[in-house]
Amino acid sequence: MARPPRWQATLDASVEEACLAVRLYNDPAESRSFEGFVIHMHLAWLYLLHAEFIRDDVDYRYWDPKYKRRLLRVDGEPKRWELERCLRERWPDETDAVRANLGLFIRLRNRLEHRHAHADAALMVTLSGHGHALLLNYEQELTTQFGDDQSLALRLRVPLFVGTFSPQGEQALRRLRKSLPPDLHGFLTDYESGLGEGVAADPRYEFRLRATIELAPKDPDAVAVQFTRYDDMTEAERAAVEEMGRKGQVIVRDRKQPVSGLGRLMPKPAAAEVEAGIPFEFNIHHFVAAWKRGKVRPLYGDPHPDRTNSDFCEYDEPTKSYRYTRAYVSHLIKKCSTPEGFEAITGLTPRDKSLA
Incomplete structure (x- = not known):
């Protein structure tokens, strides 16, 4: 284990x-x-x-x-x-x-x-x-x-x-x-x-929400508590809700259905987000250099492709590809924001985006 x-x-x-x-x-x-x-x-x-x-x-x-x-x-x-x-x-x-x-x-x-x-x-x-x-x-x-x-x-x-x-x-x-x-x-x-x-x-x-209580007849296909989103209301319904007094409070959090790769990034989008957050050019070449230098995932052809740094990268068995976490993008942005950090992470000399 x-x-x-x-x-x-x-x-x-x-x-x-x-x-x-x-x-x-x-x-x-x-x-x-x-x-x-x-x-x-x-x-x-x-x-x-x-x-x-x-x-x-x-x-x-x-x-x-x-x-x-x-x-x-x-x-x-x-x-x-x-x-x-x-x-x-x-x-x-x-x-x-x-x-x-x-x-x-x-x-x-x-x-x-x-x-x-x-x-x-x-x-x-x-x-x-x-x-x-x-x-x-x-x-x-x-x-x-x-x-x-x-x-x-x-x-x-x-x-x-x-x-x-x-x-x-x-x-x-x-x-x-x-x-x-x-x-x-x-x-x-x-x-x-x-x-x-x-x-x-x-x-x-x-965080503020206003809940409207409606006594509904029993319906075998309905849940006991039903929420109507503000964005789905008509203008008249919104105006009526906003006129109501505060009678109680309910917290609503959107429920995410299971989605493969939810919150993960492929290499090119991940590299683009890193570049947007730092003053230097950062493309797929820099991204590959960073994961190789940091040993975030195995090299191509490794017999154990699943042995990744799970904080930063996940191996997807059906597609034989790697997906990267938001934490890894944040890590790269933080480390690559200075010339010294950029070189330490990628082994490459940074190039200021303003000079491109």
Whole structure:
């Protein structure tokens, strides 16, 4: 049996933390369920990004600024990047909506751990859309980086829920939202005031859906819950939906049917994406040089064509061809963005695209 990749244990720990976070969020018996959700999603994101760094050979340890060859240590173990530092490495663009959403919860976690335990329910109502975005962003990052077989959809169940509330229940939720302590309300207002309008309205920052409840007759060919997509509605139906009050919330995630090679790239499209992300020319010749130099897959004619670096490449038996992962494209873009990195990866001298 093949030995699991170096990053597998870290990724497994990440998924376990995410599942625990969702369980706490959905458990009405937990008096501090939102606090638990925030803390465990923080750990899930931290371990997920660490797993990516391990896979991509990114050194995420802290080094002593006085002694360049000495690691900083905590209780004898190397000190590793905290989530804030990982965030800047993964999303350098400060205006990225995923970074903005995660940054909000990083700051919120510090407040929740030391005070405001009584504000848990009010925070859950106020930040439910942000929390849903946090989880959906995690799912997107998890499956994009490590494949659909890692999806939380294989581990989580759709929870039972109250489809709508009485007018009294709706008013109770509004009162609960208004009970948020003034300093927490100020914290949220200040944080969002620093975001661009496009980021604040981005569903990756705050996820909002409106569900319409319709009591339908029993139909043996129909499922119990049916969703109508906004894009499939007429203009009149959209206008009616937008006028409705908020009566409940449902998260919808598109279900992908099994597709061979889903999310994988053939060599030419992969090389084109790399070239689009770096300042140098990068064609199929460079791509072949890169996989040969990095031993990503066996050479042509090898008796064991399936012995690939599974993080970066998969062998397709029916077509006798190789398909490359998004993670490999990201790896090449990151490494080939500098002249030194380009030459180290391909063994070739880079040529600036502006000179072509």
